[in-house]
Amino acid sequence: MRAIDYQSMTDTFVIVGGDAAGMAAASKARREDPDLEIVVFEKGEWVSYGACGLPYYVKGEIQSLESLVSVTPEEFREERDIDLRTGHEVVEIDPDARTVTAEGDGGEVVQPYDHLLLATGAEAVAPPIDGTELEGVYTLGSMSDGKELREYVARARDGESFQQADRGPACRYLEDCSGPVGVVGGGYIGLEMAEALAANGFEVHLFQRSDRVLTGFSEATSEAVADHLRERDVALSLGSEVLELAGSEASEASDGASSDRTQSDDAAEVEAVVTADDRVPVEMVLLGTGVRPRTGLAEDAGIELGPTGAIATDAYRETNRPDVYAAGDCAEATHVVTGEPTHVPLALTANRHGRAVGQTVTGTPVEGGGVAGTAAVKVFDVEAARTGILDHDEARAAGFEPVSETITAKSRAGYYPEGGEVTITLTADRDSGRVLGASLVSEYGEGAVHRSHAIVAALTEGTTVSELENYDLAYAPPFNTTWDPVLVAAKVLGGDLRE
Amino acid sequence: MRAIDYQSMTDTFVIVGGDAAGMAAASKARREDPDLEIVVFEKGEWVSYGACGLPYYVKGEIQSLESLVSVTPEEFREERDIDLRTGHEVVEIDPDARTVTAEGDGGEVVQPYDHLLLATGAEAVAPPIDGTELEGVYTLGSMSDGKELREYVARARDGESFQQADRGPACRYLEDCSGPVGVVGGGYIGLEMAEALAANGFEVHLFQRSDRVLTGFSEATSEAVADHLRERDVALSLGSEVLELAGSEASEASDGASSDRTQSDDAAEVEAVVTADDRVPVEMVLLGTGVRPRTGLAEDAGIELGPTGAIATDAYRETNRPDVYAAGDCAEATHVVTGEPTHVPLALTANRHGRAVGQTVTGTPVEGGGVAGTAAVKVFDVEAARTGILDHDEARAAGFEPVSETITAKSRAGYYPEGGEVTITLTADRDSGRVLGASLVSEYGEGAVHRSHAIVAALTEGTTVSELENYDLAYAPPFNTTWDPVLVAAKVLGGDLRE
The missing domain is CATH 3.50.50.60 (FAD/NAD(P)-binding domain)
Known part of the structure; x- marks a missing residue:
């Protein structure tokens, strides 16, 4: 049974996705128009969080996941009068009928919109190899990923307290090095996680397909960072494509006499990272192999993607369908140097473009500006x-x-x-x-x-x-x-x- | 008796002043033209030194005056083939005859030029009050000023070694606070010297005519810096014009039974800073009351000054007399925001404009760019x-x-x-x-x-x-x-x- 919300005379601004772009748009729209109906559908429970802080949470420099949240769901609802519906997954967009359909605990809801923003973000991509489904293989794309990784670290450290802001090579200071662990990918996430794991006493081995880390940076930068990683006892396999993550037999893993593990005991666990030249034993693997824009909903609704595979928009972030906007990690932006569409899924662009859409839908169209592909990273x-x-x-x-x-x-x-x-x-x-x-x-x-x-x-x-x-x-x-x-x-x- | 240097077919580039602008011009000209005759007259012994580092030398964070010198006179002479004549003061410029006259140990020399650069710098200005000539009153405009100040600090500390990079309020750590000492002026030099003296255990009292320090900055910046100075136990008298520096009677100072002082014992010593409201006892005073461009030579030669009182130039730093350039602290520059002439005597402009002149005189005219009045300071x-x-x-x-x-x-x-x-x-x-x-x-x-x-x-x-x-x-x-x-x-x- 479908319930349809019939709206009053006021415009309704519907937002799909409650992270940076979505909540920036909601907040800006509210500031610009106190009367606008603003409905945000977020399939998870977390909104408006600083995913960029997750490596520091896993490292132990940040004590609670909650501290990554800049505004809580309650604050959005009560102080900003935003109808934020967490636990609601949008399953369909109908640009002709100007509705979105969402599923939540209370069943399906069809929500009409006057303005729609797609802020569905991007998701971590596992490489197309065997073994990525093994126990002990992680990505870091969401708050729950961060929680699982921190729990892994805590278990491995066996209750030893997290160190604060330890910048040293942990293995020199901790009595026993844990690990070894593998990190696949030498981009931001891979490097930040290599630091987070090494600082907690893990012996870290980083695998990078390219012959250098941080391929988007200059070779000189890559070399300086690689040298520093080695100084900090991170083993680097550069130019080394991972062919497979090898696992234990599931039966072996479940043969243990007792179990207080939270994971399912009959799942096979990762045991080694296999490359053309090597088979490196590991107890855990972090995949930092990039993200892709979440565009399924948009594609199903006939919304065009651009040459990068992300949602195409104009300078106001409007898609090919009127009053349907896209901003943040799911969308393209214009490069300030080339003038061409590009896809750089980073936090500032999401915030800026979300905010611009929030202003545009309240009647003062504003361009959110281009991107320069700017990025920063700290590694040790x-x-x-x-x-x-x-x-x-x-x-x-x-x-x-x-x-x-x-x-x-x-x-x-x-x-x-x-x-x-x-x-x-x-x-x-x-x-x-x-x-x-x-x-x-x-x-x-x-x-x-x-x-x-x-x-x-x-x-x-x-x-x-x-x-x-x-x-x-x-x-x-x-x-x-x-x-x-x-x-x-x-x-x-x-x-x-x-x- | 006047000796005239008759030059060969090669062009001669003569530079008056051997600090930032002068030596940048000499070095650039040499790189661009290996055959050019380059003659630099510097009245002192030091060339190409980082005057901006003097407060850190006085503080004790830098151990030798020599380390402030980026290129030594010998290196300029031998490696860059620059005819650098230290100890030579230019006393006259004749733009019609295209000569400069300099006095040195060997007598007077008349030096013809094809291109002339005036890089005479700026000099510290004492306020127009009584007592600035007293013993114990210092300015910080030159290497010798820095040397004297450091010697003062060393004497006052009675041989105690200089601390390294002490950022704390020295009086809290040193057994005996020396001083009190007065700093007149709340600009860069005044504040940097307040830090340098406080870090060495002096009780510092800073007097500022305006009601805030760093008047060229915003009020918010001034307040933050003033609050920090007070936290570091620097006494601030804001809105407090110094009327007089009061001294001891000369006779009293020389009545002492013994003397190992290096100063002349019959000079009166500073004893107090006198304002409208107060008379603050001090053992020493540092005047950080600004600088003025050294323009006497230029004026005598009929070279025009601009509205700021510094030497007027065009975008290529050429003055109203052909082939006579002026750059650095003695000259004006164009403000990038207003498009009007301004006088901002700082190191980067001197370097940049000197370098531009060095290139221009070798046949590839280049503009040195405008200035934005940019400045930076660290205070504690x-x-x-x-x-x-x-x-x-x-x-x-x-x-x-x-x-x-x-x-x-x-x-x-x-x-x-x-x-x-x-x-x-x-x-x-x-x-x-x-x-x-x-x-x-x-x-x-x-x-x-x-x-x-x-x-x-x-x-x-x-x-x-x-x-x-x-x-x-x-x-x-x-x-x-x-x-x-x-x-x-x-x-x-x-x-x-x-x-």
Whole structure:
């Protein structure tokens, strides 16, 4: 039996998905229009949470999952008057009838909408190999994933308390190293989880198909990060595709005389990571092998996907169906350098585009802006950021003739008693001189990430390298050399361009 | 007797002043043209030194004055083939004859030039009050000033070794507080020296004519810095003009039975700082009351000064006399926001403009770019930066209708175990939405200064607040909240502008 909510004269704004984009849209719409009906369907129980904090929760630096939640469901309902329906999965969208159908504990509900936002996010993707279903194989895409991983760590540590902000290689400090554990994938999640596990005393082995970690960054950044991982006793297998996760026989696993395990005892457990060259014994595997946009609902409703496989939108995040918007990890965005659609599923874009949609549906259309593919990561005591177009093939495909330089410069005045180095790869177009991209790496606290802000600005504004050289950036000995490393990179690359 | 150097066919580039602008010009010119004759006259013995590091030398964090020198005179002479004549004071410029006259140990020399750069710098200005000539009254404009101050500190500490990078309030840790000492002026030098002296156990009393320190920054920044100074036991007299420095009678000072003082014993010593309300006993006074451009040589030669009192130049740093350039602290520059001449005597501009002149005189004219009035300072455990136009009267005088907002936001994700806050004042033009200026303050290490880089870029590019809101800045929990504080400031100010 289907219950239909007949709405009054007020517009109804329906949102599918209650994380960053969805709740940013709901909150902004409420601020702009106190009378709008706002209904959010979220299939899980958690909303508006900082998934980016999950590695730090697993590591033990954050004590509760709740602390990752910026606004609770109760606050959304009571303080922001948003009809937030957790535990409701939307199963169908009908753009002709302008309704969505959701299933929850109370049965099915058909909800009419005037404006609809798809904020269905992205999901962790397991590689197409055998063994990913084994016990002891994890991904980190959701709060429940984070909970399971932390429970795994707690069990392995046998009740030993989590350490706080331990940045050292844990195996040197803990009496017994646990593990070994395998991490598949050398992107953000893989690296952050390698740190989280190593800090808890696990012997970590990281497998990366490409010949370097952080493939979206420059080679210099990848090398610096890889060197640091090795210093921290993380074993790296680069250029090493995982062919299979090998498991124990299920029967063996359940032969144990007693069991207080929470998992099902008849499931086979992961025992080894198998590559072309090696078979590495592991007690657990974390898959950090990327995400894909959740687009099923949209596709079923005839909403177009773009060339990246995410939902296509215009500058206002409207899809090919009127009044149906898409924002966040499920949707494309326009790259500020290439002007082409891209899919960069990260938190700021989700927030910004969700917020823009929230304003647009209340009658003041606003563009949410493009993306620069900017990303930052901390790995143990190293920080790195990247932005724009760095890959030369990608730059040429976008019509540029890329030139790059990599410089290493002191992060503070040479005579200043503290400080380290910043390594910056800067890429520009030879003809126009336009800054296309950058990758920066430094010791944690030496400013690679915050310095990337200036280059994001430059990319977005179409700045040339010569113009960047002349930026009047702040200088004082505790913060940089007279020429900040960003300016040093611009000077060196500028020299190339003038030749 | 005048010796005239007759030059060969090669061009001669003569530079007056061997610090940042002068040596940057010499070095760049040499790289661009191996055959150019390059003659630098420097009246002192030190060249190419980081005057910005002097407070850290006095504090004891830097062990030798030599470490402030980036390239030694010998290196300039031998490795860069620059005819560097230290101990030579230029006493006359004749733009018609195209010569400069210098005096050195070997007598007077008349040096013809094809290109001339005036890089005479700026000098510390004492306020027009009685007592600035007393023993125990210091300024910090030169290497020798730094040496004297460090010797003063060493004497006062009676041989006790300098502490390294002590960031605590020294009086709490040292057995006996020395002092009291007075610091007059609440700008960079005054604040950095207040820290340097307090860290060495002096009881520091800072006098500031204005009702706040760091008057070029926002009020929020001034307040944060003042609060921090008080926390570190620096006594602040704000809105307190110093009327006089009172001294002992000279006769009394010389009545002592014995003397191993290096100063002349018959000079009167400073004893008190006198304001309208108070007479504060002090053993020493540091004057941090600003600088003025050294323009005497230029004026005598008929070279025009601009409205700021510094030497006027065009975009290539050429003065009103052909082939005579001026760069660095003695010269004006164009403000990137107002387009008007301004005088901001800071190291980066000196380096950049010197370098540009070095390239221009070798046949490839290059503009050195404008300035944004950007500055950064560390005071104990607080860092602050400012850029652009913040003052509303100044903004209105430049034809803008200024609107400002001040926000305080977390410097890292709220759930991240470390971090603090960043307070940002952002100013924009109401009509165009253009970003005009910003002032940022945070705990040291929480990124106020490096974050200012993004706003410098925005100012320089004529970015609007709405555009700034949409910058795809790097985000990860160890570095910021999803919306970096810079974006939070833009969002809040953007909200005002849309009203």
